[in-house]
Amino acid sequence: MTTQVSVLGGGYAGVMAANRLQRRGGIEVTLVSPTPDFVDRIRLHQMVTGTHSGRQDYRRVLSPQVRRVHDRAERIDRGNRSVLLASGARLRYDHLLLAVGSAGTSPDIAGAEHVQGVATIGAAQQLRRVLARTAPGATVTVVGGGSTGIETAAELATTGWRVTLACGGQLGPSLHERGRRSAAAILHGLDVDVLEGTAGRVVAASATEVTLADGRARASEVTVWATGFSVPDLAHSSGLASDATGRLVTDETLTCVDDPRIVAAGDVAAPSGGAQRMSCQAAMPLGAQAAETILSRIAGDPPADLTNGFAGQCLSLGRRSGVLQLAHPDDTPRAVHLRGRPAAWAKEVTCRAVVRGLVTEARRPGSFRWPRDPGRAARPTRSEAEDEARIASDPGAEVGAEVDGRVR
Template identity: 35%
Template sequence: MAQRIVILGAGYTGMTAAMATARRLRRKDVQITLVNPETRFTERLRLHQTAAGQELKNLQIPEMVAGTGIAFVQGRVTGIDLDGRVAHLDGGRTVAYDILVYALGSVTDIATVPGVDENAYTLNTAAEARRLAERLAAVDSVVVGGGGLTGVESAAEIAETHPGLRVVLLSRDVPGSMMGEKARAYLHAGLKRLGVEVRTGVEIAKVLPDAVELADGERIETGATLWTTGTRVSPMAAQAGLTVDDRGRIVVDETLRSVSHPEVYAVGDAAAIRQPYGVIHGTCQSGIPTAAHAADAVARQVTGRQPKPFRFGYIHQPVSLGRRDGVIQFTRPDDTPRGLYLTGRWAVAYKEFVSSSPWKTYGLLKKYGGAVAWSHGGRATRTA
């Protein structure tokens, strides 16, 4: 019987895993099924643009996988039966597998601070980003909670698109703290140029419908709050019985197989992947190479070969500051900054290349497989 390969999740990692697996096993007797709740592909790297009111291309997953032999199933995963090797979907449906690739990713954590769930917007989905865009058109101020790279890009994009809007970026740490001194200074100068009010060393205690309350009791009035700090993964892996770490991520071996269930591979934010410098932190830069490697590992398993160990090193920290400015900090493999960085139009061009529309990237994956994914990520085991 044909080997049944099921990929759960069609974000950047799930799509990469599906397309690269299909390419590698195109002449083998396999059935590849890709499961996702929506038919539209979500460009999560660009949701801050959606939140600012910009329209992105409507990329449809069924069109993207057409001609690859991948069967697309629209559905939300509700559970996994590891003993029966079945994924349960909404509506009582099931999808059986011999090999499972778990690519369900992560979302912004809305449970750590009171009021976030009820009163703040996130960039978890395109629909929520669009709701924020509608709200921004009707208010005169917005607070962005979290000074990580998502918070910085969001604040800059909103400020550039809505020059009359008061944009306040609140952060416990200094934005860009992981960068070198010169790149970080450029980032802050760019935020200042756009009129973003940056406040560091603050702790948000509560999010209200019309304000943010700080730990020291100060209240900052706002027409909308965007929450960008902290992430969490679905509890589904733990509930199914997979071995997970203290954050709920699937613990994998050096080939990206679950240490408790070797028929399951985990990629991207959903996996706890250890390298010599520590556990990889979730970014698209690291996620896409994990998916390409998993595709190679699955192909090797199906054809009776031994999967290779995964190796990864970071190469950059790319940050857009609106559509016309940016800063790229190049890094060592452990993500610490090198002396080299790019700014201005060169940074914009570089950022657009590494986060370019997946339509072209996945089209190339149909033809060439994992090498394309590797070129848009970090230093990984090249599997082409």
């Protein structure tokens, strides 16, 4: 009898999981994606300026054995083991993998209607259209001092815009102090005006300016919101246990605490009540491990606990410079980092390796490997409050480096 596995979400975690499930015969995998193309999300700041398309054809990254449905999941019906789709169709499953990813947060400031986003392909496309209607060299304010904000500000500055980066706190909070100083120096060299602390908190926006927390107004013909991520309400609205941000609460095997037939991966997963940094560096290993959990349950074997760790994060600051911050397996930064053109090269290699990892897994299921964190089992999980603070302070940290051919 064929086992029906439905994967909700066609991003890094969902595609990796769908490909890896092909390791075993007798499984019919259906992947539900709301976008017609695979979104290479770590390239969206490049899509805004036209230095990359930010997309890949699903036929390249997804196994041809996977059935793809262009739709959006609206509700999970556990009682009938089915998913209600936006089109009105129902998708039956024996096992369900939740990998619906994340989106940007909505600006909680006065004049939010004047603010653009960059965290999703729809938001990035809209920002590109706005910039195309704006006179070259206009003033742009990027709100958010995490990786997304830093990369977006640098990319815009290198393509001719006058950019202010309003951090609302510390620049690059997930970086080591040395890496932070390097990022600040590169931004300074690009003439990006970096505002930190209270003086860099935007409280209002209009079509021509932003207002800071200290009452000052600064010219801003385009304002970009690049701080914070949110997850779809699918888990909570379907009656599944979720954390304060809406992510599905799972055990260390990524299995839903309410239903052993449901697993989660990527940004929407909260293993043991905590969650890993929202990044494709976490999403791809989590996707692979969630698939292994399903394969183990189908085989009647106990699933394994999470093993993945981090190696660092790599930030592009334009096409010719960057910062490569090394990290401990638990994602805390090391004192070692690389800056300048070598770091930009490392980021580009990493971005290409991410796609190559999906392509290879589609052709050879089970080939993807990831760095391990031997201390994970011994560490207490973070509380929800700690996790919320982590997301707020560093909403857009990206992937690490490629070492020995493996995505780190």
